[in-house]
Amino acid sequence: MINITNIKGISSSYPEEIEGTNEWYSCREGTVEYCDLYEAQEIFNNDGFFKGMNYHLIHYPDGEVHSPFQIQGNVYVEKPIWNNGIFNFLVVDFHEKLIKIKKYIPEKQKLEVITELSLSEVEDCYNLKLETTPLTLGRSGNDGFYEIVWPEKKKIAIGKTETVLFRDGDRLYLSEWYEDPEYHENVIVRNIQTGEIIEKSEGYLRRLPNNVYWKI
Secondary structure (H helix, E strand, O other): OOOOOOOOOOOOOOOEEOOOOOOEEEEEEEOOOOOOHHHHHHHHHHHOOOOOEEEEEEEOOOOOEEOOOOOOOOEEEOOOEEEOOEEEEEEEEOOOOEEEEEEEEOOOOEEEEEEEEEHHHOOOOOOEEEEOOOOEEEEEOOOOEEEEEEOOOEEEEOOOOEEEEEEEOOEEEEEEEEEOOOEEEEEEEEEOOOOOEEEEEEOOEEEEOOOEEEEO
16 A cells, blocks of 8 residues: 655746755745746746746655745745755855855754855856855856855866766766767766866766765
8 A cells, every 4th residue: 555645835846856955855936937046047047037946855764844934036046965964055245246155954953154245256057056065156157167166266177078976075076978979978087176087988977875886
């Protein structure tokens, strides 16, 4: 017999698994159809107003809903990342022209601000997102570079088809796709200080709980 748990307080949203934990899911809330952070910035720049985007958290197996944020005009809350027992959120306030990095502690149901940056710190919000660990705000501007915005400022040259997966200390893990003639992917590890390639191998990486990664 199946067990159906009714999740209250969330509507019209599909729960998505949060990488790195098997206890938590996220649900998007928005007053418009889904758009990413860059598209939200474009809407604000063109129309002068963005209706808002927000995420809720759902705990498994009890279905308890945590709502650290309320939907707010001109504010985009990015999908949370799991960071060793806490959640980190990237929040952009287009009206105030601020980038905020926040942490949410589920056990305490407490939301805290880690840092605030001026939106002028980045050219735009294209591929702007948080990585772990340590917690890093980075941006892949599709210009051949990965830009670290916070907690330090640095640019690292990367390949045209490389996408950042995560950071582990001074090692930056990326996925690279190519066609030869069929579609393939490589896992690339770069030194975050120099940008040089430390390792390169064919395959994929999947993040699992307890800092476990599957290499396929």
